[in-house]
Amino acid sequence: MKIISDRVQKMIEGSSWVRRMFEEASLLKFQYGEDKVFDFTLGNPVDEPPPIFKEALKKLVENSGKGCHRYMPNQGFSETRAFLAERLKKETDLPFTENHIIMTVGAAGGLNVALKAILDPGDEVIVPVPYFVEFKFYTENHGGVMVPVNTKEDFSLDLAEIERALNKRTRAIIINSPNNPTGAVYEEEELKALSELLKRASQKNDRVIYLLSDDTYCDFLYDGLKPVNLFTLYEGTISIRSFSKSLFIPGERLGYVAVNPLFEEAQPLIEALILANRVLGFVNAPALMQRAVRLLGDWNFDPTVYQRRRDLIYETLVEAGFQVQKPKGAFYIFPKSPIEDDVAFVRELQNKYLLLVVPGSGFGKPGYVRLSFCVEEKTIERAREKFYQVGKDFGLI
Amino acid sequence: MKIISDRVQKMIEGSSWVRRMFEEASLLKFQYGEDKVFDFTLGNPVDEPPPIFKEALKKLVENSGKGCHRYMPNQGFSETRAFLAERLKKETDLPFTENHIIMTVGAAGGLNVALKAILDPGDEVIVPVPYFVEFKFYTENHGGVMVPVNTKEDFSLDLAEIERALNKRTRAIIINSPNNPTGAVYEEEELKALSELLKRASQKNDRVIYLLSDDTYCDFLYDGLKPVNLFTLYEGTISIRSFSKSLFIPGERLGYVAVNPLFEEAQPLIEALILANRVLGFVNAPALMQRAVRLLGDWNFDPTVYQRRRDLIYETLVEAGFQVQKPKGAFYIFPKSPIEDDVAFVRELQNKYLLLVVPGSGFGKPGYVRLSFCVEEKTIERAREKFYQVGKDFGLI
Structure with a gap:
């Protein structure tokens, strides 16, 4: 019996891999502990309102x-x-x-x-x-x-x-x-x-x-x-x-x-x-x-903290041998995947290195991955060694 | 040059009479003072959260x-x-x-x-x-x-x-x-x-x-x-x-x-x-x-105040000779318009009696009008005489 809209059904099928990946990531966090898994997937900043x-x-x-x-x-x-x-x-x-x-x-x-x-x-x-x-x-x-x-x-x-x-x-x-x-x-x-x-x-x-x-x-x-x-x-x-x-x-x-x-x-x-x-x-x-x-007066957002995070993640990826553009804004960075299949690469990052990132395919651009750096600086610092290891293992450095 | 969607254009044209009426009502409030105009049009209760x-x-x-x-x-x-x-x-x-x-x-x-x-x-x-x-x-x-x-x-x-x-x-x-x-x-x-x-x-x-x-x-x-x-x-x-x-x-x-x-x-x-x-x-x-x-505990809404308002407006309309069903719930009442053209009736209520109501045409049911009673009791009480006058003038009583 027909339950839901065909269009919505197709959307759900089209994004089922995202969910699978998300479920696997949750499982990893559960198995290894939140602090052992490095999550660079979300656009949900850790920061608090001013x-x-x-x-x-x-x-x-x-x-x-x-x-x-x-x-x-x-x-x-x-x-x-x-x-x-x-x-x-x-x-x-x-x-x-x-x-x-x-x-x-x-x-x-x-x-x-x-x-x-x-x-x-x-x-x-x-x-x-x-x-x-x-x-x-x-x-x-x-x-x-x-x-x-x-x-x-x-x-x-x-x-x-x-x-x-x-x-x-x-x-x-x-x-x-x-x-x-x-x-x-x-x-x-x-x-x-x-x-x-x-x-x-x-x-x-x-x-x-x-x-x-x-x-x-x-x-x-x-x-x-x-x-x-x-x-x-x-x-x-x-x-x-x-x-x-x-x-x-x-x-x-x-x-x-x-x-x-x-x-x-x-x-x-x-x-x-x-x-x-x-x-x-x-x-x-x-x-x-x-x-x-309405009560913000002349308050303005100060991007200094985010610029530091940007510097840190950019340096990390460059030193690990990734091909990557330096972000001029926002809080994402989009390096090239060292192997053609970005979804396979994301899987490997996840399962072998406990690094969570999003495949470029999710943005209409296979062959890349997205990292979000709206995380604490120490998360980036602690992930540094991991990225070097990835660079070495994939022959980037 | 084409500016907006045809569909939205049609919706705007279809509801232009609502806006005209709303503008006329605002003008009345401005001319006569807010307290002299009786507004029964809105589903925006005067009450405060518990x-x-x-x-x-x-x-x-x-x-x-x-x-x-x-x-x-x-x-x-x-x-x-x-x-x-x-x-x-x-x-x-x-x-x-x-x-x-x-x-x-x-x-x-x-x-x-x-x-x-x-x-x-x-x-x-x-x-x-x-x-x-x-x-x-x-x-x-x-x-x-x-x-x-x-x-x-x-x-x-x-x-x-x-x-x-x-x-x-x-x-x-x-x-x-x-x-x-x-x-x-x-x-x-x-x-x-x-x-x-x-x-x-x-x-x-x-x-x-x-x-x-x-x-x-x-x-x-x-x-x-x-x-x-x-x-x-x-x-x-x-x-x-x-x-x-x-x-x-x-x-x-x-x-x-x-x-x-x-x-x-x-x-x-x-x-x-x-x-x-x-x-x-x-x-x-x-x-x-x-x-x-999440923090409401076992709080529940008490409809007593609204039942009193319902009683008051229902009695008022009945005594003024309107043909009307007694509402069993919500905060609206939907009497028959004494003349076939509900929009004309609403206009007359507005301009001659300073009573604001919505024509049934706006709900796919011409020949009726809607009054909202999510207003203060005294608003209904003060409008009482007005409704009697309407009843008399339209030969309902």
């Missing part, structure tokens, strides 16, 4: 005013949106107002809201490879088709590939810079060139091709890198942001979508985003968390 | 342990699910475990997760009329087609109508008892008959026809009514619940889906629900709120 945020929560809960937990407009609290608009104004020098901000259930909610607002059945969404695997599901949720395009050796954008992929069904491109899984950060020049491509194609097809910028990791920039102002480069930019990483509250599901104040047709887009937030069943971003971020 | 919940939040925020706001498994915290399973076990005398519970972003999230898990494109979902308008959007989000079926004069289920609507594309029926907008509560006998219908049709079509029970208002039962145990009546029951109403925290987005422990194929369904929660971008229900409900 004191200012904890204080804000305390204050709100102790003096919770009347109606503190009620519904608010689907767009989110006006005060919170005004606060975030003010921040964006400072960052970009553009006339953001609360009207341009839609509070969402994390960046995952924000991306779904954006895709629902713009996609018609069969519309194509370009995504550079490797990519966060959920982009495919999010696109398909709303009847879209994801079109993966290769990037260059250093994971920078391959504009010729993107140009070839653009056609009259193209509705959006999703970029994620700083990038999960590679740590790549796109440079102003390549983003300018991308904008020119998109402008020409939008004109030609008489439909806006949106630049969906998944800015989940925008605060994790290293070596003094400054964020590129995409809004100035391209009118059809929609920035999707999150407090999951910089405040270390991923479980609370708070993010927002920012529409470009320079976009002439901003108003209908904003209305569509608000409606999508409602009809997809998100309804609104969690109330208490919206109120809490 | 002290035990506020204390739980305080305790959690003051002693927030390490990792308090991190991701947890997509299904939700194991402790919270075990706690809710224990409650369901007591309520139903069935072997619920944490495995049967999936924590969701409100009941709206829960319904979308359930529909995503079970629907294939073109699958039909039966919904008794009048219905919560979002059911249509939720069904269409996942490629389904909503099939409205009439209810009887007293808004009880019309089983002959449902039988006629069942066919080989039918995948589910959504019931909402206690009901928004009518306040109807289905009786055990009619639910038993419905179950028999669904069993026969499931067998005939070799696919489970799910009974999605939107139990958002399950704690709002009056006159000592007890909830019917749907799980025992029908294996394919999926209960979708929410803390929005009984804890008065609708803005925090916390709910859950409960799968029937008597359902033989529960396991694949549970896996599909968990995957849907992830890929739809909900990811997980907000962490802090999950932790807080």
Whole structure:
């Protein structure tokens, strides 16, 4: 008898290897003890929210005013949106107002809201490879088709590939810079060139091709890198942001979508985003968390600790002989697998060295593996010897 | 130039009258003062969360342990699910475990997760009329087609109508008892008959026809009514619940889906629900709120205050000459409009009497209006004279 949706059935089958691997890893932790197994698989940082945020929560809960937990407009609290608009104004020098901000259930909610607002059945969404695997599901949720395009050796954008992929069904491109899984950060020049491509194609097809910028990791920039102002480069930019990483509250599901104040047709887009937030069943971003971020003042995330972790894991992998790009942002690193079959390599790392990493196949890029370094420094240090051993055993050093 | 999705464009156009009405109402409040306008439109209760919940939040925020706001498994915290399973076990005398519970972003999230898990494109979902308008959007989000079926004069289920609507594309029926907008509560006998219908049709079509029970208002039962145990009546029951109403925290987005422990194929369904929660971008229900409900102990919602409000508004409408069913649950009442055109009637109530209500057309049932009584008692009392005046002016008394 038919129990579940065919589409969901296929997704479950397609990801059963992830679960098997996860189960094996759990078993290893159980057998050898948590501290003997080195887990570099998760995007769930070990860090705690900053004191200012904890204080804000305390204050709100102790003096919770009347109606503190009620519904608010689907767009989110006006005060919170005004606060975030003010921040964006400072960052970009553009006339953001609360009207341009839609509070969402994390960046995952924000991306779904954006895709629902713009996609018609069969519309194509370009995504550079490797990519966060959920982009495919999010696109398909709303009847879209994801079109993966290769990037260059250093994971920078391959504009010729993107140009070839653009056609009259193209509705959006999703970029994620700083990038999960590679740590790549796109440079102003390549983003300018991308904008020119998109402008020409939008004109030609008489439909806006949106630049969906998944800015989940925008605060994790290293070596003094400054964020590129995409809004100035391209009118059809929609920035999707999150407090999951910089405040270390991923479980609370708070993010927002920012529409470009320079976009002439901003108003209908904003209305569509608000409606999508409602009809997809998100309804609104969690109330208490919206109120809490409003109290952050001029607090900003400091990426110093993460830069140190980045340095440590990069050095470790280089010294172990891995071929690897130095991450410029985010908290992932994406070395080449020393053998072609990345899944087999991940298995061996797991079973022989108790090192847990994710195969590149999970990001549409076989032949690589992803390590997440949102772990404690000592975890990286203690894993160092293990990686050298891997390098030796696989003839890398 | 094409800006937004055609489907979303149509939804926006279809609901533009709601917004116009809302804007007019805001203007009235501004012109006459909030206290001169009687707003019976919203499902956003004026009440505050119970002290035990506020204390739980305080305790959690003051002693927030390490990792308090991190991701947890997509299904939700194991402790919270075990706690809710224990409650369901007591309520139903069935072997619920944490495995049967999936924590969701409100009941709206829960319904979308359930529909995503079970629907294939073109699958039909039966919904008794009048219905919560979002059911249509939720069904269409996942490629389904909503099939409205009439209810009887007293808004009880019309089983002959449902039988006629069942066919080989039918995948589910959504019931909402206690009901928004009518306040109807289905009786055990009619639910038993419905179950028999669904069993026969499931067998005939070799696919489970799910009974999605939107139990958002399950704690709002009056006159000592007890909830019917749907799980025992029908294996394919999926209960979708929410803390929005009984804890008065609708803005925090916390709910859950409960799968029937008597359902033989529960396991694949549970896996599909968990995957849907992830890929739809909900990811997980907000962490802090999950932790807080875990601390509710044996607290239960007391509907006494709401029963008094129900009595008051029902008496008022009856004395004003309206034709109206007495609500047995929820916090809505659905009288007949004294003129055929319910939208025109609502306009007149608004502009001439400063009474704000929602037209039945918004629930697929023209000729009626909905009043929400999740307002303070004194609001109902102060509106009493107004309703008598309406009754007189429209020749009802």
